[in-house]
Amino acid sequence: MNSLYSRLRGTAVWRSVFRSGTGDTNLHRSLTVQQNIFLHLASVKIRRRALEFGVTWYLGTLSMASFVILVVTGVLLMLYYHPSVPQAYADMKDLQFVVSAGVFLRNLHRWAAHAMVVLVFAHMFKVFYRGAYRPPREFNWVVGVMLLLLTLFLSYTGYLLPWDQLAFWAITVGSNIISAVPAMGAKIRFLMLGGHTVNANALLRFYVLHCVILPLIAAVFLAVHFWRIRKDGGLYTGDKPRE
Amino acid sequence: MVDCIRGTSPVSEPKDFRASFDSDSQRTPVRVAFVTRRTTPHVTKAGDDRVMTNPDALLRVAVAVMALLIVLVVVSLLFDAPLEGLANPLQTPNPAKAPWYFLGLQELLHYFPPVVAGVVIPSLVVLALVVIPYFNVNVEAEGFWNRNGERKSILVWVAVAALSAFLVWFSVYAVLVPTLVSGGALIVTAAAPPQDKGFGGWLRSKPLPFWIMTWFLVVAITLTVIGTCFRGAGWSWVWPWGEL
Amino acid sequence: MSFRVRGRRVRKWFFGDSARAFGTLGVLLLALLAIVPAKDRFREWLGYQKEYEILIRGRTDGVALAKRFQSGVQQIWLPERDVTDRCMTCHTRLKETSLAGVGQPFRPHPPIPHSLTEFGCTICHRGQGVATTVEEAHRSTKAWEEPILPAQYSEAGCGQCHRDGLKGTPQLNAGRVLLARYGCVNCHRLVSPEGGASQGTDRPPSLKRIAEKTTREWIYFWIKDPQAWAATATMPNFGLSDADARDVSAFVISQSSPGSIAPAVATNDAGAAAGAELYGESFCASCHAMQNAAGKITGGDLAPDLTRVGSKVRPEWLAAWVKNPAAYLPGTMMPHFRFDEKQIGLLVSYLGRKQDSYFPANIRLEPATAAQIAHGQKLVLEKGCAACHEMNGVARPDNFAPDLTAVGSLPPARVLLAPGVPRTLPDYLAAKIREPHAFGREMKMPRNQFTDAQVEQLVTALLAQTSRSQTFPAALRRPTPVNVTYQPAGRAGQLMKDLRCLSCHSINGTGGSMAPDLTWEGSSVQRAWLLDFLKNPNTLRPVLIRRMPRFNLSNDDASTLADYIMTAYQTPAFDREEVDATKLTPTEASRGKSLFYGKYACNSCHIVDPDNDKGYIGPTLTQAGTRLNAPWIFHWLKNAQALRPGSLELNWNMNDEDAWAITAFLMQQKNTRKPGGER
Structure with a gap:
């Protein structure tokens, strides 16, 4: 089994894709991380203590995981969804009653979205209480706050998309708060909704924000966030040395 | 901090000394730990205690992700996402509620004018979060009551009383209660013996930012829970388990 | 090995290190994900479709049914009507009439004139059309507020478009x-x-002159429980307390404008007996009901029950009313009988004795105080009395x-x-x-x-x-047939209005349904007979109790009326004078007779020979020759419904020869004697 695996890793095709080569030395292990576009944001080595559950509760990891789940389920949902009135609502019904595993897909997206909001908040508080925000990690904390806001915006824009009573009135209430901004509140609200009320324009606008603009911005911020973990000295493991 | 000791920075003047960090590695190329008068440089372990990212970290991450996925899949199989009737601008549900994470704000709207609750407070919260690492860096993370206990206790009393008076004035009892609880806890811990190994001692070792953040967290959770579960038609108080 | 140790070993085997935990959780996750398609596999509608396939497998016509069966989600999609109905996914074969005895969801739809695919299901039945689960499709949920219409109210679905009074509803x-x-x-x-x-x-009466008509005691009794006075009363019960009824009656009397009190009419017992006869002869019972000695209520339901009318109305008012009802209530349906003073006296004597002993003995009201009247007025406003009854000083409330x-x-x-x-x-x-x-x-x-x-x-x-x-688009709606109110013109028109002909008869689509339609009466009858009938009506149909009342018309009035009917109410289909004498020969008549009794068996419903015929359904034809015009009979036999829609007469599709023969036979019938030997 193992020899088959190593032989496979030795083939020309495999080596053309993964540059780490055969062998189980630390060099090879380092190369898998270093030579991988997705993993190279992380350092090759990591403090043993940073892997302990109690230190981070893996909240950042789990936040990222829910983001990935949301991207995957979200893209699948886009296959069934029209951002128009009232077809959007009819699509919800189709997902529920006709599409294979449609309900499951929607459930997973919805609950993962709630989970992400909770996890990101929890991540923030955990980082604060550990003191992990302090210099030299102060800028990464700011990036984190931006990611928290992005998470909220993503969730909020997605909330309107089913176009049911719950969605419509939640967005109406939320957008009414914005119009309280002095001087330009009404303008901002108009810009956000594409009209004076929550209507088909708002649905389209929220759809584009939810599916394209905000995820792209979030992806950029996430990349910076991970990169800065490494550049700011790795995961913060606390003041006290291990016994 | 200690695991950063690597260089041989001389600690010549271990007297009154302000410690500070700088994230600009070009200006301060070496990260330094400072040994003050009150601590002894007792190094138990130095140097690297590191493991390979691949496979140690990657496997653990994979396990964590999988655990989350399992939880989400189980929840998705058991509970259906809510879906109500087609959006109808003419039929306002009572109450019309924002998504749960904004219900704390919506609850505040009940007490303050929209400009305050909807714009000023959230902006201040975001601003406060952003400036936390730049402002009042308590590097030593010194316990709040460790020094100048008497003077601080007067300040705390005055601050809590003023805040409470303000909240009573606007009848914001939903914020008043958590404020009194966390303020009360702060005052009570002043009395805890410094060497207490239990919860009291643990609390006593916490610096001021801990207390402020905890107050904010408790207030946010209280407001959100009230907005989610205890508000009914016309934003009136209802019990989630129905009338008794 | 203790349980604990074994437990620890098991845990170590599954979660001993990251790699093992990864493998364990991976397998668990895959198992959970496998539930998702499994859940799809057990969807409700698939179960019903399988059940249907098992059902038809055992049947003799199973092959044909299986050929028409389509598996998978079925839907009717009509975007312009906002219909997406997937009901037929489970209700698989709504059109398979051979499955009549089968229970739901496979029972076929009863035949309706609409195509299922043209309207879908939910337009009529409600329910959530897009749903494919029993619960979501039929019941009210957060996402759907129109649950399925219970079967006993199914006709409500039709009523959304049909306001034209469908036969099937x-x-x-x-x-x-x-x-x-x-x-x-x-x-x-x-x-x-x-x-x-x-x-x-319901034509609730005006109360503006109520004090002339009745007493405060009667009003008190009535408003407390109208049905206790007359079971046929359409006025609802307001559940007034004694004090409230006292105050409302006080106000109702006080708002009444003082009318001219007619002189009292002398009544006596002898007059009561003669009045009863007159009541019968005038066919008051065609519209009014009355309780007879046996306690049975007999008579029509078009007008109030008169069993206890003597306790209700004042005799002087009754006299004035019988003399000319329209003088008190211009909109009344009651005809203006031309009774003379003596006849009025008889009727008032008779009706005035129709009293209830309970009523005067048990209800005593003190004179009303101003406070009571004021409170009564408040109640009248609160209860919305003026929404139905006209009253002095109380406006009709809008959107009450x-x-x-x-x-x-x-x-x-x-x-x-x-x-x-x-x-x-x-x-x-x-x-x-x-x-x-x-x-x-x-x-x-x-x-x-x-x-x-x-x-x-x-x-x-x-x-x-x-x-x-x-x-709904106008093309789909079937509105109430527009009522063009027909009003006959001229002096005859005045007369017909006075006699309230249209309370019972209908002409040109206006009027009552109790008596025959008179739209083409002029083509139908002969003038001499009509004149005689107007002066002294007798029923044509032996089975009917209701008859046309005698209005005591003067000769002048009767002939005016007859002339008007003869000229105004003619059908454009034929001319009543146009008779081909060669068709009405005695030979033809005798052939007609054999057709009448033989081929067409007209005697099943009609009487020609009063001694032997037993047809009691249609009008008596003993005097058809003096009553009817020959072309009318001919065209009637050809197609009666064309002349009088809704007539019970069968559509014979008779050829011209037979129709003329029977016409000739009937035109011979000039017998003045009625069946049973009467008159």
Whole structure:
């Protein structure tokens, strides 16, 4: 089994894709991380203590995981969804009653979205209480706050998309708060909704924000966030040395 | 901090000394730990205690992700996402509620004018979060009551009383209660013996930012829970388990 | 090995290190994900389709049924009507009439004139069309507020478009009649999509001169419980307390304008006996009911019950009324009988003795105080009395009660709750009609004593008032036939109005349904007979009790009327004078006779020979020769419905020779004797 695996890793095709080569030395292990576009944001080595559950509760990891789940389920949902009135609502019904595993897909997206909001908040508080925000990690904390806001915006824009009573009135209430901004509140609200009320324009606008603009911005911020973990000295493991 | 000791920075003047960090590695190329008068440089372990990212970290991450996925899949199989009737601008549900994470704000709207609750407070919260690492860096993370206990206790009393008076004035009892609880806890811990190994001692070792953040967290959770579960038609108080 | 140790080993095997935990959780996750397609596999509708396949497998026509069966989700999609109905996914073969005995969901749909694919299911039946689960499709949920219409109210679905009184929807039609007859629409607005608000047919009397007519004691008794006075009363019960009824009666009397008191009429017992005879001869019972000695109520229901009329009305008012009803109530349906003073005296003597001993003995009211009158007025305003009755000093309230135009679409969330009443719209409506105060004592709506069947009819009519019905395209709607009110003109017209001919007869689509349609009467009858009939009517149909009253017309009036009818009411289809004498020969007549008794067996319904014939359904034809015109008989035999729509006469499709032969036979019938030897 193992020899088959190593032989496979030795083939020309495999080596053309993964540059780490055969062998189980630390060099090879380092190369898998270093030579991988997705993993190279992380350092090759990591403090043993940073892997302990109690230190981070893996909240950042789990936040990222829910983001990935949301991207995957979200893209699948886009296959069934029209951002128009009232077809959007009819699509919800189709997902529920006709599409294979449609309900499951929607459930997973919805609950993962709630989970992400909770996890990101929890991540923030955990980082604060550990003191992990302090210099030299102060800028990464700011990036984190931006990611928290992005998470909220993503969730909020997605909330309107089913176009049911719950969605419509939640967005109406939320957008009414914005119009309280002095001087330009009404303008901002108009810009956000594409009209004076929550209507088909708002649905389209929220759809584009939810599916394209905000995820792209979030992806950029996430990349910076991970990169800065490494550049700011790795995961913060606390003041006290291990016994 | 200690695991950063690597260089041989001389600690010549271990007297009154302000410690500070700088994230600009070009200006301060070496990260330094400072040994003050009150601590002894007792190094138990130095140097690297590191493991390979691949496979140690990657496997653990994979396990964590999988655990989350399992939880989400189980929840998705058991509970259906809510879906109500087609959006109808003419039929306002009572109450019309924002998504749960904004219900704390919506609850505040009940007490303050929209400009305050909807714009000023959230902006201040975001601003406060952003400036936390730049402002009042308590590097030593010194316990709040460790020094100048008497003077601080007067300040705390005055601050809590003023805040409470303000909240009573606007009848914001939903914020008043958590404020009194966390303020009360702060005052009570002043009395805890410094060497207490239990919860009291643990609390006593916490610096001021801990207390402020905890107050904010408790207030946010209280407001959100009230907005989610205890508000009914016309934003009136209802019990989630129905009338008794 | 202890349990604990084994447990620790097991845990170590599964979660000993990251790699093992990864493997364990991976397998667990895959197993959970496998549930997702499994859940799809066990969807409800798939189970029903499988059940259907098993059902048809055992049948002799199974192959044909299987060929027509389509598996998978089936839907009717009509975007322009907002219909996406997937009902046929489970209700697989709605068109398979051979499955008639099979239970739901496979029972075939009863035959209807609409195509299922043209209208879908939910337009009529409600329910959530897109749903493919039993619960979501049929019941009210957060996402769907229109649950399936219970089967007993199915006609409400038809009523959304059909306001033309379909034959197949008796319950709906009856409900609509009740809404108008019991004055529901006097308080509640009920607007049709064409724009007109429904009008009541109960004609509540004006109370502006009520003091002339009756006493305060009677009003007190009546408003406390109208049905206790007359079971046929359409006025509802307001549940007034004794004090409230006292005050309302005080106000009603006090607002009445002082009228001219007619001189008292002398009455006597001898007159009462003769009055009873006159009452019978004048066929008052055609419209009025009265309790006879055996306690049975006999007579028509077009006008008030007269059993205890002597306790109700003042004799002087009665005299004035009988003399000319329109003088007191211009809109009345009662004809102006030309009674002379003596006859009036007889009738008043007779009717004045129709009294109730309970009433004067048990009700004593002290003279009303100003405070009582004021309180009575307040109650009259509160209860909305003026929505039905005209009164002095009280304006008719607008929108007194909730608008019922779209009550059939009332969302369940807005349905009120009462103990013991399921929270569904039909149950709510039924409970509200049955006992309005079940939803709170403060409810203003009064109570009518409806039977269960009537309640069901009313609920059906109300459920048809959906908001969707207001937005259907005009091409789909079948509005109420527009009533062009016909009013005969000239002096004869005045006379016909005075006699209230249209209370019973209808002409050109206007009028009552008790007596024959007179639209083509001029083509039908001969003038001499008509003149005689107007002066001394007798029934033509042996089975009918109701007969045309005698109006005591003067010769002049009768001939004016006859002339008018003969000239104005002629059909354009033929000329009544145009008779080909060669067709009406005695030979033809005898051939007609054999056809009458033989081929067409007309004698099953009609009488020609009063001694032997036993046909009691159609009109007697003993005097057809003096009564009818030959061309009328001929065309009648050819196609009676063309002359009088809705006639019971069969459509014979008779050839011309036979029709003329029978006409010749009938024109010979000039017998003046009636069956049974009478007159």
